[in-house]
Amino acid sequence: MSDLLTLAGVHTHIGRYHILQGVDLTAREGRTTMLLGRNGAGKTTTLRTIMGLWPASSGTITLAGTRIEALATPDIATRGIGYVPETMAVFSDLTVKENLILAARTGPLDDAQLAWIFQFFPALKKFWLSSAGTLSGGQKQMLSIARAIVEPRKLLLIDEPTKGLAPAIVGALIDCLAEIKRRGATILLVEQNFRVAEAIGDDVAVMDNGRIMYTGDMPTLAANTALQEHFLGLSLEAHQ
Amino acid sequence: MSELAADEALPEPPRDIVPAALPIVLALVMLPLSGSASSWVTLTVASLAMGMMIFIMASGLTLVFGLMDVLNFGHGAFIAVGAYVATLAFGPLAAWMQSDSLLDNLAALLPAGLLAMAVSGALGAVFERVLILPVYGQHLKQILITMGGLIVAEQSLYALWGPQQIPLPLPGALRGSFILGDIAIAKYRVLAMVVGLVVFVGTLLVLNRTKVGLLIRAGVENREMVEALGYRVRRLFLGVFMVGSALAGLGGVMWGLYREQIHASMGGDLMILIFIVVIIGGLGSVTGCFIGAILVAMVANYGGFLLPKLALVSNILLMVAILMWRPRGLYPVTNR
Ligand SMILES: Nc1ncnc2c1ncn2[C@@H]1O[C@H](COP(=O)(O)OP(=O)(O)OP(=O)(O)O)[C@@H](O)[C@H]1O
Ligand SMILES: [Mg+2]
Numbered sequence: 001m002s003d004l005l006t007l008a009g010v011h012t013h014i015g016r017y018h019i020l021q022g023v024d025l026t027a028r029e030g031r032t033t034m035l036l037g038r039n040g041a042g043k044t045t046t047l048r049t050i051m052g053l054w055p056a057s058s059g060t061i062t063l064a065g066t067r068i069e070a071l072a073t074p075d076i077a078t079r080g081i082g083y084v085p086e087t088m089a090v091f092s093d094l095t096v097k098e099n100l101i102l103a104a105r106t107g108p109l110d111d112a113q114l115a116w117i118f119q120f121f122p123a124l125k126k127f128w129l130s131s132a133g134t135l136s137g138g139q140k141q142m143l144s145i146a147r148a149i150v151e152p153r154k155l156l157l158i159d160e161p162t163k164g165l166a167p168a169i170v171g172a173l174i175d176c177l178a179e180i181k182r183r184g185a186t187i188l189l190v191e192q193n194f195r196v197a198e199a200i201g202d203d204v205a206v207m208d209n210g211r212i213m214y215t216g217d218m219p220t221l222a223a224n225t226a227l228q229e230h231f232l233g234l235s236l237e238a239h240q
Numbered sequence: 241m242s243e244l245a246a247d248e249a250l251p252e253p254p255r256d257i258v259p260a261a262l263p264i265v266l267a268l269v270m271l272p273l274s275g276s277a278s279s280w281v282t283l284t285v286a287s288l289a290m291g292m293m294i295f296i297m298a299s300g301l302t303l304v305f306g307l308m309d310v311l312n313f314g315h316g317a318f319i320a321v322g323a324y325v326a327t328l329a330f331g332p333l334a335a336w337m338q339s340d341s342l343l344d345n346l347a348a349l350l351p352a353g354l355l356a357m358a359v360s361g362a363l364g365a366v367f368e369r370v371l372i373l374p375v376y377g378q379h380l381k382q383i384l385i386t387m388g389g390l391i392v393a394e395q396s397l398y399a400l401w402g403p404q405q406i407p408l409p410l411p412g413a414l415r416g417s418f419i420l421g422d423i424a425i426a427k428y429r430v431l432a433m434v435v436g437l438v439v440f441v442g443t444l445l446v447l448n449r450t451k452v453g454l455l456i457r458a459g460v461e462n463r464e465m466v467e468a469l470g471y472r473v474r475r476l477f478l479g480v481f482m483v484g485s486a487l488a489g490l491g492g493v494m495w496g497l498y499r500e501q502i503h504a505s506m507g508g509d510l511m512i513l514i515f516i517v518v519i520i521g522g523l524g525s526v527t528g529c530f531i532g533a534i535l536v537a538m539v540a541n542y543g544g545f546l547l548p549k550l551a552l553v554s555n556i557l558l559m560v561a562i563l564m565w566r567p568r569g570l571y572p573v574t575n576r
Contacts, residue, residue, distance in 0.1 A: 051468055053464055053467075053468065072467075072472075073464070073467040073468055074467050074470050074471055074472045074473075077467070077468055077469060077470035078470040083468045083469075085465065085468070089462050089464070089465040089468075091457070091458040091461050091462060091465070092461065093457055093458075093461055093573065094454060094457060094458060098454050099458075101451065101454065102451070102454055102455060102458055102466070102469055102471075103469055105469060105470045105471070147469070
């Protein structure tokens with residue numbers, strides 16, 4: 001299985017703060033890589049750096065064999081990345097439909113793809129012509145994910161999709177991520193909720209202080225509570 | 241997955257019509273205060289016409305700020321340049337301008353307006369690439385460099401046309417008023433209102449019905465996310481900047497005809513009013529800008545009639561009052 005995305009020695013500065021301090025990370029094709037770590041570990045910064053929203057100050061980022069660390073955000077996105085930011089960033093002034101029209105960059109909305117999305121996000125169909133600002137938090141998250149999958153993408157970057165959601169909705173979200181996975185997507189998923197990580201992760205990378213501290217596969221980490229406590233510590237209990 | 245179906249009906253958000261009702265309320269309040277119906281109509285028509293012209297000049301600026309966070313203090317340059325360029329066209333078309341036939345007049349006004357828009361738009365493109373591109377994200381430098389650009393543009397107009405005011409008489413058929421009983425409505429004001437409405441409706445149609453418009457609205461709200469979806473917002477911004485500059489040029493021609501004279505510093509003089517309008521409306525909101533422009537013009541006209549001594553500060557007071565009510569303007573769009 002080949003590496004779709006590789007970060008090697010990536011450093012990122014935000015202003016005068018040195019946030020990422022040499023991140024080495026790979027996301028293997030067709031697999032879901034969980035990026036775990038405490039609050040402030042640098043997970044969001046890693047995804048933003050991949051998207052070019054923060055420029056990497058050194059190191060290389062390779063997507064499907066092409067270096068992307070020096071490209072502008074739109075050029076990175078058009079290489080086949082769907083991004084679901086931590087803030088969801090739905091366009092609240094636009095309708096659900098209009099949000100998806102913009103996300104479908106290459107042409108009109110595809111009915112089959114929409115039908116597939118509506119299957120697990122029925123709310124989006126229901127509120128098709130409502131402005132996104134009126135959706136609930138969970139529905140906004142659905143829309144944000146739908147935007148990333150409305151057209152096929154090589155790689156999905158998803159930042160804490162379960163944050164702030166009610167447990168029942170988290171379960172539904174797990175189902176839909178699993179479904180996206182089954183379609184063969186490569187996913188890099190930031191998640192603090194270990195239940196979610198366990199349910200859909202294939203590979204794991206644990207971050208702390210701007211570095212990757214541990215990589216391995218999910219079953220190994222899931223089976224080893226000592227390892228979990230060592231790398232994830234209190235943050236897990238806080239989220240159980 | 242039933243939780244996601246969200247069976248509870250989504251309450252339609254109440255449309256926020258209070259700001260839109262403000263001008264109407266103001267006009268109604270003015271009705272008993274203005275003494276006679278004819279002076280009320282005159283003042284109200286004057287307000288609407290002036291408001292529409294200010295809107296035309298300001299609409300580009302609000303999108304420019306909303307989309308890229310750019311503070312363009314040089315926007316006034318496009319107003320003055322547009323007005324001056326139009327005089328170039330009015331020269332050879334003088335016969336049509338003086339004719340008493342509306343058709344002849346429009347045959348002169350239309351090419352002059354288009355020429356003004358083309359030159360202002362092109363100047364806008366140069367302005368954006370040369371002055372604004374290097375200072376993205378740096379507000380202080382934007383203010384300094386765009387003010388510098390305004391000064392250079394004004395001085396160039398002085399150098400080319402001389403320091404005197406240039407008369408810009410109204411074309412024959414647009415002089416005078418429509419008379420309805422004892423009510424007089426200046427013809428040119430009607431034209432200004434029509435053009436203003438066309439620009440407003442056209443802008444709304446583009447923003448609401450086209451993909452480019454959706455991108456502009458999305459970009460005003462969250463530029464980063466639009467880029468993360470794969471669109472080059474800077475290119476979009478250049479387009480918005482050019483259209484905004486072209487509209488400022490058109491507004492300059494209309495304002496010049498309204499005042500029947502133009503001056504190199506007219507753009508700079510109007511900038512305070514335009515900034516007030518953009519701030520009142522909510523940065524990035526075209527509808528807010530439209531209502532803000534009408535409010536500012538109403539306060540200027542009604543205020544000038546009732547309390548002439550307050551004329552100088554009345555718009556500042558209006559801005560303070562509105563910002564105390566809605567700190568981010570009538571229709572806030574951006575989170576800045
Ligand atoms: N805009 C910014 N300016 C300065 N520092 C920042 C900025 N954004 C993030 N940081 C800092 O960078 C570090 C990493 O933040 P980041 O958001 O990447 O963490 P995270 O792992 O996503 O945390 P969380 O689980 O809370 O989302 C934190 O110490 C944070 O304070
Ligand atoms: Mg984060």
